Amino acid sequence: MNRFLWPLIGFIVLVVFLGIGLNLNPREVPSPFIGKPAPAFTLPQLADPHQTFSPKDMQGRVWLLNVWASWCVSCREEHPVLMELAKTKAVPIVGLDYKDPRDDALRWLQQFGDPYVLSIADAEGRVGIDYGVYGVPETFVIDKAGVIRHKHIGPVTREALQEKILPLVRELQK
């Protein structure tokens, strides 16, 4: 009995570690931006390139910055959820159209609906890099002072919205 006890304990410890490792999502890289001011930028709006948008335009409001693109498959998966969220008017969503030809982006919004208060065009992906975007879609929760409070990587699901994003938004809106 004793002969097998220690190897057994070692085995169990190994299994526990491997189990934890398997359940972690390797694509979710912790963002260094949490608790830091959202990087400043000025970009043309998608609908009207003559108008620009800066994060400071949203000062005093809690808002979501959703990185999307017409070429992004997971964005379609996420889209109905954003449409529902937009209908509730719980929080304004600003779209960052990432490395997308303008015509494609406009057609995409026309086809699937537009949940954004406005979208901005990041044609070269430079603002995306400044925000540490590596996998579209990504969603940032930004507070009234312009500080990034949360980053959701991958499509926003109903669960993520109900359990994490909306409670945080409500708390920040207080």
Next chain:
Amino acid sequence: MKEWLLAILCTLALASAWAREAAPLAADEAVEKRLVAISEELRCLVCQNESLAASRADLAVDLRRQIREQIREGRSDREIMDYMVARYGDFVRYRPPLKGTTLLLWFGPALLLVAGMTTLVLYLRRRGSRVHDATLSAEEQARADALLSQGATDTEKQS
């Protein structure tokens, strides 16, 4: 045989015709050298197990462009590395910095090795002290001889 050779040669010729022209190496070779040196230290976040230098992902191409521009602007390697870490965190570095949260990462393997060696040495010592030369008493010797000779006759019978 000759036909085969001809066919192979034709295919090869075609393949080289198909091959895309090499991406234009930027005019400044020194910049490219530094770019490669820096991007080999960085992880491509899309593919994760590929370096930024090796990856063909769109993001990697963009990031290399960004690094190239910064080199031209005269920034140091350290500044460029800080720029990347500020955006993508320590995860982007293949050589994570030594700090509280990475202590286990840096010294874990050595710790495991020491623990393993200690266990092995302790185990071997304990076993060494338990195994000692045993001498047989006359009675035991006689019994062992009897058993051995019995075995010998058994095998003779069988063969």
